[in-house]
Amino acid sequence: LEEAAFQLQQIFRVDISIALNILGIESMRAGHCRVAFTCFKLAADRGYSKAQFNVGLCYEHGRGTEKDLEKAGFYYCHAASSCHPMAQYRYARYLLQHGPGNQWHRQQKAVTLLEQAAMAGITEAQAYLGVFYMRGLQPQEKRGLKYLLLAAKSGDAQSRYHVGVCYEQGLGVQRNLAEALRHYRQSAAAGNRQARKRLRA
Numbered sequence: 001l002e003e004a005a006f007q008l009q010q011i012f013r014v015d016i017s018i019a020l021n022i023l024g025i026e027s028m029r030a031g032h033c034r035v036a037f038t039c040f041k042l043a044a045d046r047g048y049s050k051a052q053f054n055v056g057l058c059y060e061h062g063r064g065t066e067k068d069l070e071k072a073g074f075y076y077c078h079a080a081s082s083c084h085p086m087a088q089y090r091y092a093r094y095l096l097q098h099g100p101g102n103q104w105h106r107q108q109k110a111v112t113l114l115e116q117a118a119m120a121g122i123t124e125a126q127a128y129l130g131v132f133y134m135r136g137l138q139p140q141e142k143r144g145l146k147y148l149l150l151a152a153k154s155g156d157a158q159s160r161y162h163v164g165v166c167y168e169q170g171l172g173v174q175r176n177l178a179e180a181l182r183h184y185r186q187s188a189a190a191g192n193r194q195a196r197k198r199l200r201a
Contacts, residue, residue, distance in 0.1 A: 017048035024054060028063070037064025044075060049082035056090060069098050080113060085120035088113040093128070118147060126151035127159045134162070134171065141172030152183070157190035164195065 024039030037058045043051030052075045058064050059072035073094040079087030092113035099106045114132070117125035126147045133144030145166050151159035164183035167176045187195035 017043040017046045017051060020046075021048060021051040021054065024051065033058075033064035035064070044078075047078075049079040049084040049087065052076075052079035052082075053084050053087040053090070056087065060090070069094065073098065083116070085117045085122045085125075088117040088120075089122050089125040089128070092117070092125070118150065121154070123151050123154040123156050123159075126154065127156050130159055130162060134166075141166070143172075145172035152186075155190070157187045157192040157195070160187035160190065161192045161195040161198070164198065168198075 020039045020043035024036040024043070027033075027036035027039060037055070040051045040054040040058060044055040056072045056075035056079065059066075059068045059075065061067065073091065076087045076091035076094055080091040092110040095106045095110040095113075099110075111129075111132070114125045114129050118129050130144045130146075130148030130151060133140045133147065145163065148159045148162045148166065152163050160183050164180045164187060166172055167180035167183060169175065181199070184195045184198050188199055
């Protein structure tokens with residue numbers, strides 16, 4: 001009976017958190033940012049990762065509360081530790097740009113989180129990693145190209161442009177101008193200005 005009661009409590013807690021998070025999303029859509037933030041915060045403090053991510057967004061962008069990047073990082077961290085892919089991406093960016101402590105350690109943790117988010121299909125993480133590996137102090141061009149291709153296949157026009165650059169310059173792949181043109185055309189068709197300029201050149 002004790003176990004059954006505990007399970008019911010857990011289900012009740014999760015259900016309330018889900019309801020609060022949904023109420024927060026609906027309030028945000030209606031433009032009631034303060035109400036939305038309150039709902040997200042109540043659910044987040046119950047340990048619900050989707051709400052923790054939403055609280056992080058509120059703090060990052062100053063929606064319904066004062067802008068506070070440190071608090072945003074705190075909530076992204078909690079959501080990321082529950083394997084929330086978009087929170088992994090946001091927390092990784094926070095670590096790279098604002099995080100405290102040793103830079104090398106922060107970078108290692110951020111890269112691990114970005115790779116987890118990228119493998120979960122987060123296009124932003126794939127694109128970020130692609131550029132990160134291409135432009136790092138010790139470029140890993142093949143690895144960078146792998147992530148750029150993933151992001152390009154997900155429809156990211158900027159990553160498609162970068163793939164074209166890789167083929168044009170032979171970065172992580174054998175130089176192939178026809179393939180570069182194909183990627184530039186696809187990127188330009190999706191509205192990328194850099195790709196249009198490159199095609200004209």
